[in-house]
Amino acid sequence: MTQKEYNNGVRLWADDVYRFAVRCGGDEELSKDAVQEAYASLWEKREQVEVEKGKSFLFTVVHNCLMSHHRHELVHQQNLPLLQPDRVVPPDERFDLQDALHKALERLPQVQREAVVLKDVEGYSCKEISDMLSLTEKQVSVYLFRARVSLKKTLIALGYDNNN
Amino acid sequence: MIITTDNYEEYFYRYCEGELTAEERAAVERFAAQHPELAEELSLYDPALILEESPLPYPDNESLMHYEGKVLPLWRWAAAACVSAVLIGGVWMMWPNDKPTEQTGMIAQNRQPVTAPKPVEPMVQQQEEVSTIVVKTAKPITQPTEPVSPMPDETVELLPQYEPPTFDEPSLLAEVDPMPAPQQEDTTVIEYIDIMLMPSPSAQMEVVQIAYQPTVRERFRAFRSRVSNTVRDYAYQSYSEARGELLTRIDF
Numbered sequence: 001m002t003q004k005e006y007n008n009g010v011r012l013w014a015d016d017v018y019r020f021a022v023r024c025g026g027d028e029e030l031s032k033d034a035v036q037e038a039y040a041s042l043w044e045k046r047e048q049v050e051v052e053k054g055k056s057f058l059f060t061v062v063h064n065c066l067m068s069h070h071r072h073e074l075v076h077q078q079n080l081p082l083l084q085p086d087r088v089v090p091p092d093e094r095f096d097l098q099d100a101l102h103k104a105l106e107r108l109p110q111v112q113r114e115a116v117v118l119k120d121v122e123g124y125s126c127k128e129i130s131d132m133l134s135l136t137e138k139q140v141s142v143y144l145f146r147a148r149v150s151l152k153k154t155l156i157a158l159g160y161d162n163n164n
Numbered sequence: 165m166i167i168t169t170d171n172y173e174e175y176f177y178r179y180c181e182g183e184l185t186a187e188e189r190a191a192v193e194r195f196a197a198q199h200p201e202l203a204e205e206l207s208l209y210d211p212a213l214i215l216e217e218s219p220l221p222y223p224d225n226e227s228l229m230h231y232e233g234k235v236l237p238l239w240r241w242a243a244a245a246c247v248s249a250v251l252i253g254g255v256w257m258m259w260p261n262d263k264p265t266e267q268t269g270m271i272a273q274n275r276q277p278v279t280a281p282k283p284v285e286p287m288v289q290q291q292e293e294v295s296t297i298v299v300k301t302a303k304p305i306t307q308p309t310e311p312v313s314p315m316p317d318e319t320v321e322l323l324p325q326y327e328p329p330t331f332d333e334p335s336l337l338a339e340v341d342p343m344p345a346p347q348q349e350d351t352t353v354i355e356y357i358d359i360m361l362m363p364s365p366s367a368q369m370e371v372v373q374i375a376y377q378p379t380v381r382e383r384f385r386a387f388r389s390r391v392s393n394t395v396r397d398y399a400y401q402s403y404s405e406a407r408g409e410l411l412t413r414i415d416f
Contacts, residue, residue: 002232003231007229007230010225010229011274012227012230014222014225014228015219015220015221015222015224018220018221018222019217019219019220021218021219023217027288031170032222034222035222035228036227036228043230053412098216101213102214102215103215105215116214117217119367120214120216121215121216121217138171138174141173141174141177141178142173144173144177145173145174145176145177145180145205145209146173148207148208148209148210148211148213149209151213152208152209152210152213153208155213163396
Protein backbone atom coordinates (compact mmCIF):
# COMPACT_ATOMS: atom_id res chain seq x y z
CA MET A 1 0.00 0.00 0.00
CA THR A 2 1.48 3.31 -1.05
CA GLN A 3 1.12 6.60 0.74
CA LYS A 4 -1.42 7.74 -1.82
CA GLU A 5 -3.47 4.58 -1.34
CA TYR A 6 -3.27 5.03 2.43
CA ASN A 7 -4.56 8.61 2.22
CA ASN A 8 -7.31 7.48 -0.13
CA GLY A 9 -8.15 4.84 2.44
CA VAL A 10 -8.58 7.59 5.03
CA ARG A 11 -11.03 9.43 2.80
CA LEU A 12 -12.98 6.30 1.84
CA TRP A 13 -13.01 4.21 5.03
CA ALA A 14 -12.63 6.50 8.06
CA ASP A 15 -16.35 7.26 8.32
CA ASP A 16 -17.41 3.59 8.11
CA VAL A 17 -14.77 2.48 10.60
CA TYR A 18 -15.75 5.26 13.01
CA ARG A 19 -19.43 4.36 12.68
CA PHE A 20 -18.59 0.71 13.40
CA ALA A 21 -16.62 1.73 16.50
CA VAL A 22 -19.41 3.97 17.78
CA ARG A 23 -22.14 1.35 17.20
CA CYS A 24 -20.14 -1.41 18.84
CA GLY A 25 -18.22 0.57 21.43
CA GLY A 26 -20.75 3.19 22.39
CA ASP A 27 -18.30 5.84 23.60
CA GLU A 28 -17.38 8.52 21.02
CA GLU A 29 -14.00 9.31 22.57
CA LEU A 30 -13.10 5.65 22.78
CA SER A 31 -14.21 5.23 19.17
CA LYS A 32 -12.01 8.12 18.00
CA ASP A 33 -9.05 6.61 19.81
CA ALA A 34 -9.78 3.22 18.27
CA VAL A 35 -9.93 4.72 14.77
CA GLN A 36 -6.68 6.61 15.29
CA GLU A 37 -4.98 3.50 16.58
CA ALA A 38 -6.30 1.50 13.64
CA TYR A 39 -4.94 3.94 11.08
CA ALA A 40 -1.65 4.27 12.92
CA SER A 41 -1.31 0.51 12.80
CA LEU A 42 -2.24 0.48 9.11
CA TRP A 43 0.40 3.13 8.39
CA GLU A 44 3.07 1.12 10.19
CA LYS A 45 2.16 -2.04 8.31
CA ARG A 46 1.23 -0.44 5.01
CA GLU A 47 3.86 -2.43 3.14
CA GLN A 48 2.41 -5.75 4.30
CA VAL A 49 -1.28 -4.87 3.93
CA GLU A 50 -2.82 -4.91 0.47
CA VAL A 51 -5.27 -2.23 -0.56
CA GLU A 52 -8.10 -4.77 -0.92
CA LYS A 53 -7.58 -5.88 2.68
CA GLY A 54 -7.14 -2.40 4.12
CA LYS A 55 -10.68 -1.82 5.33
CA SER A 56 -11.00 -5.25 6.93
CA PHE A 57 -7.63 -4.68 8.61
CA LEU A 58 -8.98 -1.48 10.16
CA PHE A 59 -12.10 -3.27 11.42
CA THR A 60 -9.90 -5.95 12.96
CA VAL A 61 -7.80 -3.42 14.87
CA VAL A 62 -10.87 -1.54 16.07
CA HIS A 63 -12.41 -4.83 17.18
CA ASN A 64 -9.28 -5.65 19.20
CA CYS A 65 -9.31 -2.19 20.79
CA LEU A 66 -12.94 -2.43 21.76
CA MET A 67 -12.57 -5.96 23.06
CA SER A 68 -9.65 -5.08 25.30
CA HIS A 69 -11.49 -2.05 26.64
CA HIS A 70 -14.83 -3.74 27.21
CA ARG A 71 -13.57 -7.12 28.34
CA HIS A 72 -14.75 -6.54 31.86
CA GLU A 73 -18.20 -5.58 30.60
CA LEU A 74 -18.76 -8.74 28.55
CA VAL A 75 -19.99 -10.82 31.46
CA HIS A 76 -22.34 -8.07 32.55
CA GLN A 77 -23.84 -7.72 29.08
CA GLN A 78 -24.45 -11.42 28.71
CA ASN A 79 -26.48 -11.44 31.89
CA LEU A 80 -28.81 -8.61 30.95
CA PRO A 81 -32.39 -9.73 31.50
CA LEU A 82 -34.86 -9.68 28.66
CA LEU A 83 -36.87 -6.49 28.49
CA GLN A 84 -40.31 -6.87 30.01
CA PRO A 85 -42.82 -4.45 28.58
CA ASP A 86 -44.70 -2.51 31.24
CA ARG A 87 -47.40 -1.71 28.75
CA VAL A 88 -48.33 -2.40 25.17
CA VAL A 89 -47.05 0.50 23.10
CA PRO A 90 -49.69 1.73 20.67
CA PRO A 91 -48.65 1.97 17.02
CA ASP A 92 -48.61 5.76 16.94
CA GLU A 93 -46.12 5.92 19.82
CA ARG A 94 -43.69 3.30 18.55
CA PHE A 95 -40.19 4.16 17.43
CA ASP A 96 -39.20 3.79 13.87
CA LEU A 97 -38.18 0.16 13.32
CA GLN A 98 -34.53 1.07 12.80
CA ASP A 99 -34.49 3.13 16.00
CA ALA A 100 -35.89 0.14 17.86
CA LEU A 101 -33.31 -2.11 16.22
CA HIS A 102 -30.52 0.19 17.39
CA LYS A 103 -31.90 0.14 20.91
CA ALA A 104 -32.02 -3.65 20.76
CA LEU A 105 -28.50 -3.75 19.31
CA GLU A 106 -27.11 -1.98 22.35
CA ARG A 107 -28.27 -4.85 24.53
CA LEU A 108 -26.35 -7.48 22.57
CA PRO A 109 -22.98 -8.79 23.69
CA GLN A 110 -20.00 -7.09 22.07
CA VAL A 111 -19.14 -9.85 19.60
CA GLN A 112 -22.73 -10.37 18.47
CA ARG A 113 -23.12 -6.63 17.97
CA GLU A 114 -19.99 -6.46 15.84
CA ALA A 115 -21.07 -9.48 13.78
CA VAL A 116 -24.47 -7.94 13.04
CA VAL A 117 -22.98 -4.58 12.04
CA LEU A 118 -20.36 -6.16 9.81
CA LYS A 119 -22.96 -8.42 8.19
CA ASP A 120 -25.86 -6.03 7.71
CA VAL A 121 -24.23 -2.62 7.40
CA GLU A 122 -20.87 -3.42 5.83
CA GLY A 123 -22.06 -6.45 3.85
CA TYR A 124 -19.23 -8.83 4.72
CA SER A 125 -19.69 -12.58 4.41
CA CYS A 126 -19.37 -14.99 7.33
CA LYS A 127 -15.94 -16.01 6.07
CA GLU A 128 -14.71 -12.40 5.99
CA ILE A 129 -16.20 -11.66 9.41
CA SER A 130 -14.49 -14.73 10.83
CA ASP A 131 -11.12 -13.46 9.57
CA MET A 132 -11.65 -10.01 11.05
CA LEU A 133 -12.92 -11.14 14.43
CA SER A 134 -10.54 -14.10 14.74
CA LEU A 135 -13.42 -16.60 14.83
CA THR A 136 -14.42 -19.65 12.84
CA GLU A 137 -17.22 -19.47 10.30
CA LYS A 138 -19.35 -21.70 12.50
CA GLN A 139 -18.89 -19.35 15.42
CA VAL A 140 -19.90 -16.39 13.29
CA SER A 141 -23.04 -18.26 12.14
CA VAL A 142 -23.92 -19.07 15.73
CA TYR A 143 -23.37 -15.48 16.91
CA LEU A 144 -25.47 -14.12 14.06
CA PHE A 145 -28.28 -16.57 14.80
CA ARG A 146 -28.27 -15.71 18.50
CA ALA A 147 -28.09 -12.00 17.74
CA ARG A 148 -31.07 -12.04 15.39
CA VAL A 149 -33.17 -14.10 17.83
CA SER A 150 -32.27 -11.67 20.64
CA LEU A 151 -33.08 -8.67 18.46
CA LYS A 152 -36.45 -10.15 17.61
CA LYS A 153 -37.22 -10.89 21.25
CA THR A 154 -36.28 -7.32 22.21
CA LEU A 155 -38.43 -5.86 19.45
CA ILE A 156 -41.38 -7.93 20.64
CA ALA A 157 -40.73 -6.70 24.17
CA LEU A 158 -40.71 -3.12 22.85
CA GLY A 159 -44.11 -3.64 21.30
CA TYR A 160 -43.25 -4.74 17.79
CA ASP A 161 -45.07 -7.96 16.97
CA ASN A 162 -44.51 -10.20 13.95
CA ASN A 163 -46.98 -8.22 11.84
CA ASN A 164 -45.05 -4.92 12.17
CA MET B 165 -24.93 -34.64 8.84
CA ILE B 166 -25.96 -34.98 12.49
CA ILE B 167 -27.71 -32.10 14.21
CA THR B 168 -27.36 -31.95 17.97
CA THR B 169 -28.19 -29.49 20.71
CA ASP B 170 -24.55 -28.39 20.52
CA ASN B 171 -24.51 -27.44 16.85
CA TYR B 172 -28.17 -26.75 16.01
CA GLU B 173 -27.74 -22.96 15.96
CA GLU B 174 -25.33 -23.11 13.02
CA TYR B 175 -27.76 -25.24 11.03
CA PHE B 176 -30.71 -23.11 12.04
CA TYR B 177 -28.84 -20.02 10.76
CA ARG B 178 -27.96 -21.65 7.46
CA TYR B 179 -31.53 -22.96 7.15
CA CYS B 180 -32.98 -19.46 7.58
CA GLU B 181 -30.45 -17.95 5.15
CA GLY B 182 -31.23 -20.52 2.46
CA GLU B 183 -27.80 -22.12 2.46
CA LEU B 184 -28.84 -25.77 2.91
CA THR B 185 -29.75 -28.43 0.40
CA ALA B 186 -33.18 -30.06 0.40
CA GLU B 187 -31.89 -33.03 2.37
CA GLU B 188 -30.26 -30.80 4.99
CA ARG B 189 -33.42 -28.73 5.30
CA ALA B 190 -35.45 -31.85 5.92
CA ALA B 191 -32.99 -32.86 8.66
CA VAL B 192 -33.35 -29.47 10.33
CA GLU B 193 -37.12 -29.68 10.19
CA ARG B 194 -37.04 -33.18 11.77
CA PHE B 195 -34.76 -31.88 14.53
CA ALA B 196 -37.06 -28.91 15.17
CA ALA B 197 -40.06 -31.22 15.37
CA GLN B 198 -38.24 -33.33 17.96
CA HIS B 199 -37.22 -30.26 20.02
CA PRO B 200 -40.13 -27.84 20.19
CA GLU B 201 -38.35 -25.59 22.70
CA LEU B 202 -35.60 -25.01 20.14
CA ALA B 203 -38.07 -24.74 17.29
CA GLU B 204 -39.34 -21.55 18.94
CA GLU B 205 -35.95 -19.93 18.26
CA LEU B 206 -36.25 -20.95 14.63
CA SER B 207 -39.61 -19.21 14.41
CA LEU B 208 -38.17 -16.04 15.96
CA TYR B 209 -35.40 -15.73 13.37
CA ASP B 210 -36.38 -13.08 10.85
CA PRO B 211 -34.05 -12.77 7.84
CA ALA B 212 -35.85 -9.59 6.78
CA LEU B 213 -34.79 -7.82 9.98
CA ILE B 214 -31.76 -6.05 8.57
CA LEU B 215 -29.96 -3.32 10.46
CA GLU B 216 -29.48 -0.08 8.52
CA GLU B 217 -27.12 2.74 9.31
CA SER B 218 -27.00 6.39 8.34
CA PRO B 219 -23.59 7.97 7.60
CA LEU B 220 -21.51 9.02 10.60
CA PRO B 221 -18.54 11.17 9.48
CA TYR B 222 -15.28 10.97 11.35
CA PRO B 223 -14.59 14.45 12.79
CA ASP B 224 -10.97 14.91 11.73
CA ASN B 225 -9.85 13.00 8.66
CA GLU B 226 -6.90 15.29 8.16
CA SER B 227 -5.26 14.14 11.39
CA LEU B 228 -5.12 10.60 10.01
CA MET B 229 -3.36 11.58 6.80
CA HIS B 230 0.33 11.08 6.23
CA TYR B 231 2.52 13.26 4.07
CA GLU B 232 6.19 12.69 3.36
CA GLY B 233 8.79 14.85 1.64
CA LYS B 234 7.63 17.92 -0.26
CA VAL B 235 4.11 16.74 -0.79
CA LEU B 236 1.59 19.03 0.86
CA PRO B 237 -2.13 18.49 1.23
CA LEU B 238 -4.32 19.83 -1.51
CA TRP B 239 -5.99 22.38 0.72
CA ARG B 240 -2.66 24.01 1.52
CA TRP B 241 -1.89 24.42 -2.15
CA ALA B 242 -5.33 25.95 -2.65
CA ALA B 243 -4.81 28.32 0.28
CA ALA B 244 -1.41 29.38 -1.09
CA ALA B 245 -2.95 30.01 -4.51
CA CYS B 246 -5.71 32.16 -2.98
CA VAL B 247 -3.24 34.23 -0.98
CA SER B 248 -1.05 34.71 -4.05
CA ALA B 249 -4.04 35.78 -6.14
CA VAL B 250 -5.12 38.30 -3.50
CA LEU B 251 -1.64 39.81 -3.23
CA ILE B 252 -1.16 40.05 -6.98
CA GLY B 253 -4.63 41.51 -7.41
CA GLY B 254 -3.93 44.09 -4.76
CA VAL B 255 -0.64 45.11 -6.38
CA TRP B 256 -2.36 45.35 -9.76
CA MET B 257 -5.07 47.60 -8.33
CA MET B 258 -2.62 49.88 -6.60
CA TRP B 259 -0.19 50.15 -9.52
CA PRO B 260 -0.26 53.80 -10.83
CA ASN B 261 -1.73 54.23 -14.36
CA ASP B 262 0.09 57.45 -15.36
CA LYS B 263 3.69 56.48 -15.05
CA PRO B 264 6.04 59.33 -15.99
CA THR B 265 7.80 58.67 -19.32
CA GLU B 266 9.16 60.68 -22.23
CA GLN B 267 5.82 60.48 -23.96
CA THR B 268 4.10 62.13 -21.01
CA GLY B 269 6.16 65.25 -21.52
CA MET B 270 5.23 65.29 -25.21
CA ILE B 271 1.57 64.87 -24.41
CA ALA B 272 1.76 67.70 -21.90
CA GLN B 273 3.00 70.02 -24.59
CA ASN B 274 -0.03 69.32 -26.76
CA ARG B 275 -2.60 69.64 -23.98
CA GLN B 276 -4.98 72.59 -23.91
CA PRO B 277 -4.72 74.87 -20.88
CA VAL B 278 -7.27 74.16 -18.14
CA THR B 279 -9.90 76.90 -17.85
CA ALA B 280 -12.29 77.54 -14.99
CA PRO B 281 -15.75 76.03 -15.54
CA LYS B 282 -18.62 78.39 -16.30
CA PRO B 283 -21.29 78.94 -13.63
CA VAL B 284 -24.40 76.69 -13.78
CA GLU B 285 -27.49 78.36 -15.35
CA PRO B 286 -31.10 77.19 -15.99
CA MET B 287 -31.45 74.05 -18.11
CA VAL B 288 -32.69 75.63 -21.38
CA GLN B 289 -30.07 78.24 -21.44
CA GLN B 290 -27.45 75.70 -20.39
CA GLN B 291 -28.27 73.43 -23.30
CA GLU B 292 -27.79 76.29 -25.70
CA GLU B 293 -24.56 77.21 -24.06
CA VAL B 294 -23.37 73.62 -24.15
CA SER B 295 -23.99 73.41 -27.85
CA THR B 296 -22.47 76.82 -28.24
CA ILE B 297 -19.53 75.78 -26.13
CA VAL B 298 -19.06 72.70 -28.26
CA VAL B 299 -19.13 74.76 -31.44
CA LYS B 300 -16.90 77.40 -30.11
CA THR B 301 -14.27 75.10 -28.69
CA ALA B 302 -14.11 72.66 -31.56
CA LYS B 303 -10.91 73.05 -33.49
CA PRO B 304 -9.77 71.48 -36.66
CA ILE B 305 -7.63 68.40 -36.33
CA THR B 306 -4.05 69.21 -37.04
CA GLN B 307 -1.12 66.97 -37.53
CA PRO B 308 1.13 66.68 -34.51
CA THR B 309 4.24 68.76 -34.80
CA GLU B 310 6.44 65.80 -33.90
CA PRO B 311 5.90 62.09 -34.59
CA VAL B 312 4.59 60.10 -31.62
CA SER B 313 7.01 57.42 -30.59
CA PRO B 314 5.52 53.96 -30.00
CA MET B 315 4.83 52.75 -26.44
CA PRO B 316 7.84 50.94 -25.07
CA ASP B 317 7.27 47.29 -24.34
CA GLU B 318 8.30 47.68 -20.72
CA THR B 319 5.19 49.75 -19.92
CA VAL B 320 2.81 46.94 -20.99
CA GLU B 321 4.30 44.18 -18.86
CA LEU B 322 4.02 45.79 -15.48
CA LEU B 323 3.62 42.59 -13.43
CA PRO B 324 5.47 39.30 -13.47
CA GLN B 325 3.61 36.53 -15.18
CA TYR B 326 1.53 34.55 -12.69
CA GLU B 327 2.30 30.87 -12.63
CA PRO B 328 -0.17 28.78 -10.64
CA PRO B 329 1.40 26.19 -8.38
CA THR B 330 1.67 22.68 -9.73
CA PHE B 331 0.12 19.96 -7.59
CA ASP B 332 2.07 16.84 -6.83
CA GLU B 333 -1.03 14.66 -6.78
CA PRO B 334 -3.42 16.16 -9.35
CA SER B 335 -5.43 12.99 -9.78
CA LEU B 336 -6.37 12.47 -6.13
CA LEU B 337 -10.02 13.15 -6.76
CA ALA B 338 -9.97 10.95 -9.83
CA GLU B 339 -8.77 8.01 -7.72
CA VAL B 340 -11.75 8.25 -5.39
CA ASP B 341 -14.57 5.97 -6.35
CA PRO B 342 -16.90 7.79 -8.70
CA MET B 343 -20.36 8.70 -7.54
CA PRO B 344 -22.63 5.69 -7.71
CA ALA B 345 -25.23 5.59 -10.42
CA PRO B 346 -28.64 6.96 -9.44
CA GLN B 347 -30.67 4.42 -7.55
CA GLN B 348 -33.75 2.95 -9.10
CA GLU B 349 -37.02 4.08 -7.62
CA ASP B 350 -38.94 0.96 -8.39
CA THR B 351 -38.46 -2.54 -9.67
CA THR B 352 -40.42 -5.56 -10.83
CA VAL B 353 -41.12 -9.05 -9.60
CA ILE B 354 -38.66 -10.40 -12.15
CA GLU B 355 -35.86 -8.31 -10.67
CA TYR B 356 -36.80 -9.42 -7.17
CA ILE B 357 -36.58 -13.03 -8.22
CA ASP B 358 -33.25 -12.47 -9.92
CA ILE B 359 -31.88 -11.00 -6.75
CA MET B 360 -33.27 -13.85 -4.64
CA LEU B 361 -31.53 -16.37 -6.90
CA MET B 362 -28.13 -14.82 -6.26
CA PRO B 363 -25.78 -17.22 -4.48
CA SER B 364 -25.54 -15.62 -1.05
CA PRO B 365 -27.66 -13.32 1.13
CA SER B 366 -24.79 -10.87 1.46
CA ALA B 367 -24.60 -10.58 -2.33
CA GLN B 368 -28.35 -10.04 -2.45
CA MET B 369 -28.25 -7.25 0.10
CA GLU B 370 -25.29 -5.63 -1.57
CA VAL B 371 -27.23 -5.38 -4.82
CA VAL B 372 -30.33 -4.10 -3.05
CA GLN B 373 -28.45 -1.47 -1.08
CA ILE B 374 -26.54 -0.19 -4.08
CA ALA B 375 -29.15 -0.32 -6.80
CA TYR B 376 -32.41 0.64 -5.16
CA GLN B 377 -33.98 3.38 -3.09
CA PRO B 378 -34.65 2.66 0.62
CA THR B 379 -38.38 2.28 -0.07
CA VAL B 380 -37.64 -0.42 -2.61
CA ARG B 381 -35.32 -2.15 -0.16
CA GLU B 382 -38.16 -2.43 2.35
CA ARG B 383 -40.40 -3.93 -0.31
CA PHE B 384 -37.68 -6.38 -1.22
CA ARG B 385 -37.29 -7.47 2.39
CA ALA B 386 -41.04 -8.03 2.66
CA PHE B 387 -40.93 -9.94 -0.60
CA ARG B 388 -38.03 -12.06 0.59
CA SER B 389 -39.68 -12.94 3.88
CA ARG B 390 -42.77 -14.10 2.01
CA VAL B 391 -41.15 -16.14 -0.71
CA SER B 392 -37.85 -17.33 0.78
CA ASN B 393 -39.21 -20.83 1.38
CA THR B 394 -40.51 -21.06 -2.17
CA VAL B 395 -37.22 -19.84 -3.61
CA ARG B 396 -35.26 -22.39 -1.61
CA ASP B 397 -37.32 -25.17 -3.21
CA TYR B 398 -36.12 -24.11 -6.63
CA ALA B 399 -32.78 -22.49 -5.94
CA TYR B 400 -30.80 -25.65 -6.61
CA GLN B 401 -32.22 -26.03 -10.10
CA SER B 402 -30.74 -24.26 -13.07
CA TYR B 403 -31.21 -20.53 -13.08
CA SER B 404 -33.58 -20.43 -16.02
CA GLU B 405 -35.74 -23.26 -14.63
CA ALA B 406 -35.93 -21.68 -11.20
CA ARG B 407 -36.73 -18.29 -12.65
CA GLY B 408 -39.46 -19.62 -14.92
CA GLU B 409 -41.01 -21.68 -12.13
CA LEU B 410 -41.00 -18.82 -9.63
CA LEU B 411 -42.57 -16.39 -12.09
CA THR B 412 -45.58 -18.69 -12.38
CA ARG B 413 -45.89 -19.22 -8.64
CA ILE B 414 -45.17 -15.87 -7.09
CA ASP B 415 -47.62 -12.99 -7.18
CA PHE B 416 -46.30 -9.80 -5.59
